Every structure is written in C-alpha cells, then in structure tokens.
Amino acid sequence: MNAHAPLPAAGCGVAIRPERGQRAVFCGLTGIVWLHRKIQDAFFLVVGSRTCAHLIQSAAGVMIFAEPRFATAIIDERDLAGIADMNEELDRVVTRLIERRPDIRLLFLVGSCPSEVIKLDLSRAALRLSQRLAPGVRVLDYSGSGIETTFTEGEDACLASLVPGLTDAGPAAADELLVVGALADVVEDQFSRIFSELGIPARFLPARRAGAMPAVGRGTPYLLAQPFLTQTARALDERGARRLPAPFPLGAEGTTGWLRAAAEAFGVDPARFDAATAPGLGRARIALSPYRAKLAGKRVFFFPDSQLEVPLARFLSREMGAELVEVGTPYLHRTHLAPELELLPDGTQIVEGQSLDDGLDRCRAARPDLTVCGLGLANPLEAEGLATKWSIELLFTPVQGYDQAGDLAELFARPLHRRTRLEV
Amino acid sequence: MQLTVWTYEGPPHIGAMRIATAMEGLHYVLHAPQGDTYADLLFTMIERRAKRPPVTYTTFQARDLGGDTAAIFKDAVAAAYARFQPQAMIVGASCTAELIQDDPGGLAKALNLPIPVIPLELPAYQKKENWGASETFYRLVRTLAGAPVTRAPRDGRRPVCNVLGPTALGFRHRDDLIEVTKLLETLGVAVNVVAPLGASPADLGRLGEADFNIVLYPEIARAAAQYLEKAHGQPFIDIVPIGVGATTRFVEAVAALAGLDPAPILAGAPSRLPWYSRSVDSTYLTDKRVFVFGDATHALGIARVAARELGFKLVGLGTYSREFAREVRAEAALHGIEATISDDYLDVEAAIQAAQPELVLGTQMERHVAKRLGIPCAVISAPVHVQDFPARHSPQMGFEGANVLFDTLVHPLMMGLEEHLLGMFREDSEFHNGAAPSHLGHGPARSAEASAPAQATAPLPEPLTEPAPPATAPAPIRVEAEAIHAMPQPAAHPAPWAPDAEKELRKIPFFVRGKARANTERFARERQLPLITLETLYDAKAHFGR
Numbered sequence: 001m002n003a004h005a006p007l008p009a010a011g012c013g014v015a016i017r018p019e020r021g022q023r024a025v026f027c028g029l030t031g032i033v034w035l036h037r038k039i040q041d042a043f044f045l046v047v048g049s050r051t052c053a054h055l056i057q058s059a060a061g062v063m064i065f066a067e068p069r070f071a072t073a074i075i076d077e078r079d080l081a082g083i084a085d086m087n088e089e090l091d092r093v094v095t096r097l098i099e100r101r102p103d104i105r106l107l108f109l110v111g112s113c114p115s116e117v118i119k120l121d122l123s124r125a126a127l128r129l130s131q132r133l134a135p136g137v138r139v140l141d142y143s144g145s146g147i148e149t150t151f152t153e154g155e156d157a158c159l160a161s162l163v164p165g166l167t168d169a170g171p172a173a174a175d176e177l178l179v180v181g182a183l184a185d186v187v188e189d190q191f192s193r194i195f196s197e198l199g200i201p202a203r204f205l206p207a208r209r210a211g212a213m214p215a216v217g218r219g220t221p222y223l224l225a226q227p228f229l230t231q232t233a234r235a236l237d238e239r240g241a242r243r244l245p246a247p248f249p250l251g252a253e254g255t256t257g258w259l260r261a262a263a264e265a266f267g268v269d270p271a272r273f274d275a276a277t278a279p280g281l282g283r284a285r286i287a288l289s290p291y292r293a294k295l296a297g298k299r300v301f302f303f304p305d306s307q308l309e310v311p312l313a314r315f316l317s318r319e320m321g322a323e324l325v326e327v328g329t330p331y332l333h334r335t336h337l338a339p340e341l342e343l344l345p346d347g348t349q350i351v352e353g354q355s356l357d358d359g360l361d362r363c364r365a366a367r368p369d370l371t372v373c374g375l376g377l378a379n380p381l382e383a384e385g386l387a388t389k390w391s392i393e394l395l396f397t398p399v400q401g402y403d404q405a406g407d408l409a410e411l412f413a414r415p416l417h418r419r420t421r422l423e424v
Numbered sequence: 425m426q427l428t429v430w431t432y433e434g435p436p437h438i439g440a441m442r443i444a445t446a447m448e449g450l451h452y453v454l455h456a457p458q459g460d461t462y463a464d465l466l467f468t469m470i471e472r473r474a475k476r477p478p479v480t481y482t483t484f485q486a487r488d489l490g491g492d493t494a495a496i497f498k499d500a501v502a503a504a505y506a507r508f509q510p511q512a513m514i515v516g517a518s519c520t521a522e523l524i525q526d527d528p529g530g531l532a533k534a535l536n537l538p539i540p541v542i543p544l545e546l547p548a549y550q551k552k553e554n555w556g557a558s559e560t561f562y563r564l565v566r567t568l569a570g571a572p573v574t575r576a577p578r579d580g581r582r583p584v585c586n587v588l589g590p591t592a593l594g595f596r597h598r599d600d601l602i603e604v605t606k607l608l609e610t611l612g613v614a615v616n617v618v619a620p621l622g623a624s625p626a627d628l629g630r631l632g633e634a635d636f637n638i639v640l641y642p643e644i645a646r647a648a649a650q651y652l653e654k655a656h657g658q659p660f661i662d663i664v665p666i667g668v669g670a671t672t673r674f675v676e677a678v679a680a681l682a683g684l685d686p687a688p689i690l691a692g693a694p695s696r697l698p699w700y701s702r703s704v705d706s707t708y709l710t711d712k713r714v715f716v717f718g719d720a721t722h723a724l725g726i727a728r729v730a731a732r733e734l735g736f737k738l739v740g741l742g743t744y745s746r747e748f749a750r751e752v753r754a755e756a757a758l759h760g761i762e763a764t765i766s767d768d769y770l771d772v773e774a775a776i777q778a779a780q781p782e783l784v785l786g787t788q789m790e791r792h793v794a795k796r797l798g799i800p801c802a803v804i805s806a807p808v809h810v811q812d813f814p815a816r817h818s819p820q821m822g823f824e825g826a827n828v829l830f831d832t833l834v835h836p837l838m839m840g841l842e843e844h845l846l847g848m849f850r851e852d853s854e855f856h857n858g859a860a861p862s863h864l865g866h867g868p869a870r871s872a873e874a875s876a877p878a879q880a881t882a883p884l885p886e887p888l889t890e891p892a893p894p895a896t897a898p899a900p901i902r903v904e905a906e907a908i909h910a911m912p913q914p915a916a917h918p919a920p921w922a923p924d925a926e927k928e929l930r931k932i933p934f935f936v937r938g939k940a941r942a943n944t945e946r947f948a949r950e951r952q953l954p955l956i957t958l959e960t961l962y963d964a965k966a967h968f969g970r
Contacts, residue, residue, distance in 0.1 A: 022500065023483040027459025047425075049519035049548060054434040055462045061809075073425045077549045080523075089425040097427065113457040113520035116486070146459025147486040147520070357507060376464030376476065383474035 013346030016332065021355025024376050025305060025330055026059065026392075027146030028154025029112060033060045034396060035158055036069045038182045041105040041210050044070040045097065046144070047090065047122060048112030059392075069104070071097070075114055090125055091132075098137055105136070106210035108158060111143035138165070138210065150330040152228040152306045152395065155182060159206060163235035166205075166216045173217030177202040177262055178241065180233070181226030184398035190280075191249075191401060194259060197276040200266045205232075216241050221265045223258065225249060225400065227340070228307040230333050247339045249400045250308075250408060251315035252284035257339065280402030287406025288319060294413040296321030301368035303377060304328035304354050305391040312372070312394065314343045320409060324348050325368045328359060370416060387415045430769045430789055432744040432807060436546035437518045438463055439556025443564065444514060445477040445592035449624035450564075451510035453501045455493075455521035455528050458483040470810050471593050480504040482521075494526045501532050505539070512568065512625035513537070514560065516544035540625065542567050552767075554643040554719065554745060557591055561620055565648040568628040572656045575635060582614045583682035586634045586658075589645035590621035595722070595806040596820045597621060600640060603822030604665065607675060608638075610689050613682050632656045636681050640664065640821070641721050643745055665821045666725030667733055667829065668695050695823035697830045701734055709834065713939075715740035715781035717764065717772055717790050718805025720748030722820070724755055726785055726804045729829055731759065736833075740764060740779040742772060769793070780939045783837060788812075800836035918945035921956045928958055943968045 029052055032044040046052050053072035060068065073093045078084040090109075098104060107129070109122045126141040133139060142157040143149060149157055159180065169176065177200050179191065188204055195202040203214035216222075218240030224233060227248050237243065246261030247254045256277060263273045300322050302309040309329045316322040324345065332352045334341075344350075351359070363371055364384065371381055371388045378388040389412055399408040437454060444452040445467050454460070461481050467473045482500045484493050501515060515528040529543025542563050546556045587604060590597035601618060608615055616634040617627045631637075637652055639645045639662035649660040659681060665674035672690055679686035693699065700706060714736040716727045720743045730736040741756040742764025743749070749765045756763035764775040769789045776784060776793055784794040784801040788808050794801035803812055804820070819825040921929070932940050940961070947964035948956050 022481055023458050024461045024464065025458060025483075026462055027457070029459070030462075050428075050431060050433075050435040050552065051437075051460065051519050051548070053428045053431045054438065055459070057430055058462055058466060068429070071427055071429045074428050075425060075549065077547075079425055080549055084425070086425070093425050093427045113459070114523060117489075117520055117523045145486075146457040147484065147489065150458065357503075374465070375469050376461055377468075379468040379472060379474060380476045 014341055014344050014348040014350055016350045016352060019351050019353040019355045019358070021353075021358065023150075023330070023354040024303070024356050024374055025354070026151040026374070027055070027113070028144035028149025028151065028157060029056055029110060029146075030059045030151055031144060031154030031158060032056060032070050032110065035155055035182060035206070038185075038208065039106065039206050039210060040208055041103060042069060042108060043097070043101060043104045043106070044108045044110055045094065046070070046072040046110045046112055047115045047120065048072055048075065048110075049114045050074055052112045052114075069101075075118075080118070086120055087125060087128075091129065094129055094133075094139075098133060102136075105138065107133075107137055107139045108161070109139065109141040110154075110158075111141065111145055113145040113147050116143060116145045116147060140165070152226070152308075153230075153331070155226070156229050156231050159229065160231035160235045162206060162213060163216070163232060163239060166213055166239070168239075169215035169217030169220055173215075173240070174219035174221065175201060176214070176220065177266065178205060178214055178216060178220050178222035178236070179203070180205045180222050180224050180229055180236070182206055183225055183400055187398045187400045187404060190403055194276055194280065195262070198259070198263055198266070198268050198273065200262055200268065202262075221262070223262055224336060225258075226308075227311055227333070227336060228331075230331075230336070233336065243336075245335075245339055247314070247343060248308075248311040250311045251319045251405050252281055252288060252402060253319055253343075254311060254315060255284070255400070255402050255405070256281060277402075284402040284405040287403075288409050291406070291409035291413045292320055294416060295409065297323060298369040298416065299323045299325050299366070300412075301325040301363050301366060301371045302327045302329075303359060303363070303371065303373035303391070304330040304351070305372075305374055306395055307331060307333075308391075308394055309372070310337050310340050310344070310350065313348070314340050315408065316412065317345055317348075318343060319405075320412070322370075322412075325366045326351055326359075326362060328352075328354060330354065370412060372412075387419055389415050426768075428768075432767050432769070432787065432789070433553035434463070434466075435519055435548045436551045436553060436556025436559070437516060437544075437548065438466070439553040439558070440514065440516060440544055440546060440560040441467070441477055441479055442553075442557050442591040442593050443560040443620045444479060445473070446590065446594075446620040447478075447623055447625070449511040449626070450478060451504055451508050451513045452477075452479045453497070453504050453513060453515045453528070453532070454479055454481050454518055455497050455500075455516070455526060456481045456483065456518035457520045458485050460518050460520075467592055470808075471813050472810070473592070477592075478508065478510070484521075489524065493521075493524055494531055497526055497528060498531050498535060501537075501541075502535055505535075505537050510539065510625075512540040512542065512564075514542045514544055514564070516546055517548075519548035522548050540567055555747065557644045558647050561588075561644060562647040562651060564620070564625070564628060565631065566651055566655075568625050569631045569652065569656065570629050571632075573632045575633065578635065578683065582612060583636075583684065584614045584616045584634045585678075585682075586616050586631055586637045586652075587618045588637055588639050588649055588660075589641035590618065591641075591644055592621070593806075594621075594641065594644075595719075595808055595812065596818060596825075597641075599817050599819035600821040600825065602817070603819040603824050604638070604640060607665070607671075607689065607822055608678065611675065611679060611682070611686065612684050613678060632658075634658060636660060638662075638678065643719055643721055643748070664721050664725050666722070666825060667729035668697050668823065668826045669732060670725060670728060671695075671822055671826065695826040697733060697826040700830050706734070706834075709837070710735045711737040712783055712837065713737050713739045713779070713781045714783045714785060715776050715779050715790075716804070717742045717744075717776075717784075717786040719743060720745040720752055722805035723752060724748075725820070726829070726833075727755060727759075729826070730785065730833065733826070734830070734833060736783070739781050740775055742766065742775065780942070782936060783833070785833065802832045802836050804832070919948040919953050919956050922958070925956050925958045925961050928961055940965070 079086045109126050111122050122141040126139045129139040140161045142161040144154040207213045216239050220241040222241050223244050244261040244265050247257040249255040249258040309327050313324050313327045317324050326349045328351045371386050372391050375390050378390045381388050398404050467477045482496050515532045532541045590601045637649045637658050637660040639649045642662050652658045661677045663674045665671040675686045714730050716723050723743045727741050731738045738759040743752045744767040753763045773793045784790050784799050785804045787805050791801050818828050944961050944964040
C-alpha cells in the first residue's frame with residue numbers, strides 16, 4: 001500500500017523496507033498459551049471481550065480442557081454502561097478466582113484492546129489486588145492487546161512486568177548470567193548443563209515458579225534467548241543490567257555464537273569453551289546434514305509473524321543453503337538483531353510491517369519453494385500450489401540449542417518432503 | 425464481568441464472517457484491531473477451506489488511535505472494492521471498533537461505491553456468534569431480495585423453493601444440504617436458491633421467485649424467512665429434518681405446501697435406523713440415561729431421536745442458544761426434566777454430574793467433560809473441532825442422516841461395553857492390574873492387596889461420585905456451580921464401605937457404578953447404617969430398582 005524506498009541498514013548489505021496496511025498476525029494475548037505452561041503457579045486473567053476469549057481458545061486448542069491457568073473476564077454492557085463499577089467487578093472476579101485456585105501465587109491481569117480503549121487502569125487494579133491478596137498472591141499487569149502488541153510481544157510485555165519486582169542482586173550482580181526469554185524446559189535444561197560446564201552460573205527469566213525468579217542488579221550480564229524482548233531488555237537496562245550482543249541460539253552456528261557471547265563476558269578459556277561445546281556442535285552437524293540436501297537452493301519466503309523470521313532466515317541461508325526471497329517481520333529491533341543482520345547474505349530483502357494483499361501478490365509472483373506463514377494463509381497458499389510451513393509451530397516446538405537444530409531443520413524440510421511423498 | 429474459560433460461541437462478527445465466507449461475490453470489511461484476523465484460521469484450518477475468507481480487516485494499532493481511524497476504514501473499503509470487485513459488501517465493527525465509534529455504515533456510504541454496501545450493527549457486548557449470523561443474513565436478504573415478484577400460477581410447473589441456513593463453519597451443513605436437496609428432488613420440488621452457502625448477492629435477488637422457503641437451521645435463517653414471508657408472501661417450513669420422525673414430518677410438510685404426494689419417498693425403507701433400532705442387538709439401549717446439549721436445532725433434534733427412535737431415557741437436555749430457551753424448556757418438560765440453559769460450560773458440567781448419564785451427546789466441550797468423567801460421548805453440535813468436519817459424507821439430516829446418527833450415538837456405547845468387559849475380567853489371573861503383559865512371560869506376581877490401590881487410582885473408573893476433582897489436578901474454576909453441585913451430594917459423610925462391598929461395587933459396569941454408589945450411600949444414610957456391607961449394596965439395588 002505505502003511503498004517506501006529501500007533503506008540500507010548500517011554496516012551490512014541487507015535491504016530493510018517498512019510496510020503498512022492490513023496485517024494478518026496474532027495479538028499479544030496468544031503468548032499466554034505458552035507462558036502459562038512455563039510459569040507453573042501463575043494465572044493469566046485477560047480483561048477483555050468475548051473475542052479475546054474466543055481467540056485464546058482457538059489458539060490453545062484442546063489445552064483449554066486441562067484446567068488451564070488462564071481465563072477471560074468478559075466485559076459486558078453493564079460494565080460499559082457504568083451500571084456496574086468495573087473495578088468492583090474485577091475485584092469480585094479475582095476474589096472468586098483465587099478462592100477456587102489457592103495454588104496460584106502470581107496473577108497477571110492482561111490488558112486487551114477493549115480494556116485499553118476504555119482506559120481501564122489495570123496497573124492500579126493490580127496494585128490494589130496485590131495489597132489485598134498479599135502475601136499469598138502477587139498481582140501484576142501487562143498489555144497483550146492487538147493495538148499494542150504483535151504475537152510474541154505479549155511475552156515481552158509479560159516479562160517486562162516481572163522485571164521491576166525482581167530482587168536486587170547487590171554487589172554480586174555481575175557474577176551471574178541472566179538468560180531472558182521463555183524456553184522449553186528441555187532446552188533450558190540443556191543450556192543449564194552447558195553453562196555449568198563453562199563454569200558460568202546462569203539463571204533464567206522467567207523461572208518455572210513465581211517464587212524463584214532470578215535476581216538482577218547493576219552489571220548483571222544478560223543474554224536474550226528470543227529476538228522479541230525489546231521492553232524486557234529496556235527494563236533490565238534500567239536496573240543496570242548489561243545485554244550481551246549475540247546471534248540467537250537457532251541452529252549450530254547461532255547456538256555457538258550465543259554461548260560464545262556469554263563465555264567471552266565471563267572470560268572462559270577458549271579451550272574450555274571448545275571442549276564444552278564440541279559434543280553438542282558435533283551432534284548438531286550430524287543431525288543437520290541430511291536436511292541440507294533437502295533445503296539447499298530452496299527459495300524461502302517469510303510472512304511476518306513472530307520476529308523469529310530474521311534468525312530463522314539466517315539459519316536457513318547459512319546452515320541449510322536456502323535462498324531468501326523475502327524476510328517479513330512484524331518489527332525489527334535494529335540493535336538486538338545486529339549480529340543476525342551481519343550474517344545475512346548481501347541483498348536480503350527484509351520487510352518490516354505488513355500490507356497483506358501486497359505481500360501475497362509478491363509471494364505469488366515469486367512462487368517460492370517454501371512459504372513460512374500463519375495458519376490463516378497456509379491452506380489457501382497450498383491450494384494455489386505453494387508449499388508452506390505454518391509459523392506458529394516454531395514457537396510451540398523446542399527449536400533452540402544444538403540438540404534441537406536437526407528438529408528445526410526438519411520442520412522446514414517436512415512440507416517439502418511431504419509434497420514429494422504424496423501421489424494423489 | 426463474566427469469568428470465562430471457554431465460550432460456546434464467538435462474538436457476533438464471527439457470525440457475520442460465517443455468512444460472508446459461505447457466499448460468493450460478497451466482501452466483508454471489518455473495522456478491527458490487529459490480531460482479530462485470528463478468525464481466518466477457523467475457516468482455513470477447522471473447516472479446511474482452500475481460500476481465505478473474503479474479509480478485509482483494518483487492523484488498526486495504538487499509534488493509529490490518535491489519528492484518523494475513520495480514514496483507515498475508508499481506505500480499506502476502497503482498496504477492498506478495487507481489488508476484489510465484489511457484487512456487494514458488508515461493513516461493520518468488531519468489539520474494539522465498536523468502542524471507538526467510527527461509523528462504518530456512514531463512512532462506506534460516503535465512498536459512493538457502485539454496489540450495495542450493507543452496514544451491520546452487531547452489538548458485541550450483548551450478542552454472540554449465531555445471532556450475528558442470523559442478523560447478517562437477515563440484513564442481506566432484506567437489502568438484496570428486491571421487490572416482490574409475481575410468481576407464475578402453480579398448475580403445470582414444478583413447485584420451487586429456497587433452502588436457507590447452511591453457512592461456513594456449520595456443523596455438517598455441507599452434507600445436510602446434499603441430503604435435503606436429494607429429498608426435494610425426489611419429491612419433485614425444484615430448488616431456486618440455496619443461501620447463504622454458495623449463493624451470490626445476485627442469487628439473493630432471485631429469492632422472491634420461489635413458492636416457499638425451507639429453513640434448515642432456525643438459529644441462522646428463521647429471521648430471514650420471516651421477512652420473506654412478510655415481504656414476498658412466501659410461507660416457510662422450519663421443521664428440522666433430524667431423525668426418521670422429523671424427516672418424515674418434514675417431507676409431509678413440504679409435500680403439503682407443494683401440493684405433491686409424499687408417499688413415494690416415505691414408502692419402503694428410506695432409513696435403516698428403524699430396523700437397526702428394533703433388532704434385538706439394540707435391546708440393551710433401552711432406557712440408557714442420556715444427556716443432550718448443543719445449539720437448539722441439534723439439541724432438540726437429537727433429543728427426539730435419542731428418546732423416540734433409539735429408546736434412550738432423556739435425563740438431561742440443554743442449549744447455549746438462549747434465543748431458543750423456550751422451545752428447549754418445553755421439550756425437556758415432556759421428559760419430566762428441567763432444561764439446562766447456559767453458556768457456562770462449568771454449569772453444564774455440573775448438570776451432567778448431577779444427572780449421572782450413561783451417554784453424553786454434546787459439543788466439543790461436553791466431549792471433554794465426558795472424557796474427564798469417564799462417560800461415553802458423541803458430538804452432535806457446534807462448536808466442534810477439525811475432526812468433525814470429516815472428509816466422508818456424514819449428514820445429520822434426512823434418512824441417510826438418521827443412519828449416521830444411529831452409528832454415531834451407539835458407537836461410544838459399544839466401546840463402553842467393551843471397556844466394561846475388560847474391567848469385569850480385570851480380576852482374572854490373566855487380566856488383573858498387577859499381571860505383567862503376556863508377551864513378557866510370568867512377571868513377578870503382585871498380591872491382590874497390592875493391585876487394589878492401583879485400581880483405585882486408575883483414571884477412569886468412578887469419578888462420577890467424586891465431588892472434588894482428582895487430587896493431582898488443580899481445582900477447576902466454578903463460579904456459579906455450587907447450587908447444582910450441592911444437590912446430589914450429601915451434606916454429611918456417607919457411611920464407610922466394607923472392603924468386600926467396595927470390591928463388589930467395582931464389578932458393576934463403570935458407567936452405572938456412580939449411580940449405584942450414590943444410591944447405596946443414600947440408602948445407608950436414610951437408614952443410618954454405620955457401615956455399607958455387601959448386603960447393603962444389594963438391598964439398595966432392590967430398593968431403587970433400575
């Protein structure tokens with residue numbers, strides 16, 4: 001819709017073009033689906049409309065029946081008309097919720113588009129409820145609304161809301177590494193083992209339980225495990241923590257670069273680093289090699305979704321030999337992504353933002369071998385004869401680290417493999 | 425505010441999307457924030473549609489709110505018209521856009537497009553998905569059906585009807601339509617327009633040419649049919665042909681309206697259900713306790729099939745369609761029960777627990793509730809998941825639909841019996857819980873005592889009588905369910921069970937075991953027995969009968 005001239009990014013040969021228009025993306029509420037699995041004694045209460053409840057149940061699929069730790073307080077006409085006092089209503093809902101779920105230690109009030117538009121002050125509500133429910137339950141708030149957050153930015157907003165409440169690490173702040181971003185437990189455990197072999201004491205944000213969140217302080221070095229943590233990083237910086245620039249731990253190369261950033265910050269001897277990473281690196285190379293044959297030379301098109309697109313594109317191009325047609329991303333943090341951008345091949349077209357129909361036109365014209373896109377586009381593009389990889393799976397599947405590198409490649413190779421398998 | 429974990433229906437604009445997606449040549453511009461496009465995947469994934477829904481979202485963001493969201497909307501309408509060249513458009517707001525109070529209808533009108541642009545008022549904080557679908561279809565029909573036409577006299581030509589109601593994302597709408605069309609063809613009635621599924625705005629302009637209308641899903645099309653009756657003098661039939669009896673009445677009603685003889689269709693054996701249901705193998709279905717819940721159309725239709733055509737005993741009936749509460753209450757009253765009218769699945773869960781059915785017929789939610797309670801279940805109504813948009817032909821309506829229903833409703837019970845048989849033989853030396861798998865030879869045999877606790881913690885056996893959920897799961901959120909919960913559960917502690925009585929109880933099929941336990945405990949309480957013995961169990965059985 002609004003075409004802009006390509007803006008060359010400083011210091012590397014990629015072309016970054018902003019785009020505005022219709023966007024086919026999830027809102028930040030979706031982050032609840034994986035965050036509530038990660039923090040096991042937290043509950044996520046969305047304050048929103050029936051649409052919000054419908055979105056989460058659509059995204060959560062069957063998980064909703066496993067007594068999930070999320071729900072929606074649906075605003076109704078009585079609230080809007082002022083017949084019911086919304087803060088009293090919210091207190092009533094929360095009180096009953098906590099009575100029913102005494103195991104909950106941390107309650108997130110999650111803002112939505114309706115609650116933001118009517119300017120319901122959830123931060124004051126969180127403060128009020130925190131005082132009432134202390135010391136058993138802490139109440140925090142963040143916005144997962146579509147008007148403010150795109151998909152994974154919901155996790156960013158959630159983690160950022162945790163940062164002010166983290167304990168001050170004091171003089172020992174610089175002694176411990178902080179790893180930021182929700183990772184699958186299996187991945188977190190693998191990284192824990194590698195860090196301990198490197199002799200680096202490491203803690204993870206978010207922790208698996210509300211009472212076990214890491215401390216932070218002046219000089220705490222932190223590594224972002226996910227590329228979408230803008231606000232969280234800013235909040236950590238405000239606490240005096242110091243970000244270690246690194247590529248993201250996707251693929252063998254990304255994982256090594258990510259670990260190396262920590263090793264250098266802690267002055268780990270290069271020989272020790274090689275010894276600690278060699279087994280994982282070896283396994284990753286073995287696991288990746290069969291997929292390289294399937295993905296090399298394949299032309300890949302990314303629709304914007306999660307901000308993982310740039311690191312994934314880097315992995316596919318450098319480790320799998322794929323060719324990048326277009327890399328769409330909902331938002332590009334130039335500084336956090338700088339180490340990734342340097343690794344992308346010259347001339348890579350990055351599109352920040354979206355104009356859906358224009359993007360579809362470009363995709364159809366390019367006829368890529370593989371299109372990475374959301375579930376709203378995947379089947380329609382398949383019906384047009386394009387192979388697709390639905391992108392949400394990249395958030396729900398453990399893909400980071402050495403031992404998941406093969407799984408990550410397989411996620412992209414499977415749709416291509418399947419197309420050769422089917423005879424009808 | 426209402427605390428909600430699960431919702432049976434989406435917001436009303438999802439209903440409007442179901443109409444737009446069902447039709448051809450219609451485009452919907454929805455004023456909505458970024459993120460509301462999630463609704464696309466209901467159609468592309470659950471229904472596996474090969475095209476994107478014909479919906480353009482404005483996807484405004486926070487930075488747009490300070491500026492001109494109205495301009496964003498107008499641009500989106502203009503761009504959608506230029507790109508898709510639809511015959512007509514519908515425009516409206518989702519819940520958030522309703523709050524920012526741009527006027528989609530007025531803004532679209534200002535563009536002066538050369539096609540009909542129909543504004544939708546869908547109050548998102550009061551109404552829900554089915555209402556949205558009904559309202560959208562009504563508005564479309566009202567705008568596009570045009571002026572009344574003079575229909576040719578009936579003698580010497582085939583009677584003509586419209587079939588109204590099937591939509592996108594409708595539970596078995598695709599196959600119901602095939603069955604009903606087949607019935608109409610056999611009867612000698614021509615179909616003028618099927619809408620909204622497959623119809624274009626131009627087709628809606630031809631609605632008036634039909635002699636009468638057939639409403640397949642009253643939730644969606646009754647309002648439009650009432651309008652056509654008034655404006656175009658078309659009578660309508662809204663008998664929902666689910667089951668043999670209803671299909672017969674449907675055929676007779678259509679034949680009467682069309683002046684045709686229904687006998688050729690009804691003669692012979694148009695459905696296998698009556699014979700299957702009469703065959704002696706089905707005797708064990710008699711008075712099986714069944715709980716039915718769904719949208720009003722399906723809950724009513726299936727309840728009648730269950731009670732009158734399969735010989736089940738209806739112990740629960742309910743719907744989340746409040747608009748049809750009266751009809752559902754009336755049907756429930758015929759069975760001496762009170763209808764469950766609720767859109768809170770925890771209420772429904774409590775009602776199921778209280779009714780202690782042996783079979784649950786419901787939506788995707790009841791499937792999960794039944795799974796948790798260890799009761800057989802079949803899905804008979806939306807909302808449903810992807811497996812209930814099957815590749816095979818599986819109508820609910822018409823005579824073939826009745827065949828499908830017989831299989832669907834009986835199948836989980838057959839499996840229930842199989843499971844019971846396995847449970848019965850569990851104490852055999854080969855089958856008890858402590859026995860090692862046969863292919864591993866003779867493992868270390870455990871004593872009977874050791875295997876008993878294992879049985880008690882097995883996931884399925886007897887959750888019917890457990891007022892609290894299993895200790896391993898966190899307590900569910902129950903906001904309004906206390907009253908219903910309290911009803912069947914004794915206030916005082918029941919008498920303890922003697923070990924031999926407890927053991928005997930486990931021999932009772934698991935799907936009636938809960939009822940046996942409750943009855944026995946009630947019996948013991950009423951007589952103030954200190955201990956439930958083997959004799960108490962059988963005394964209670966004799967006392968209450970079945």
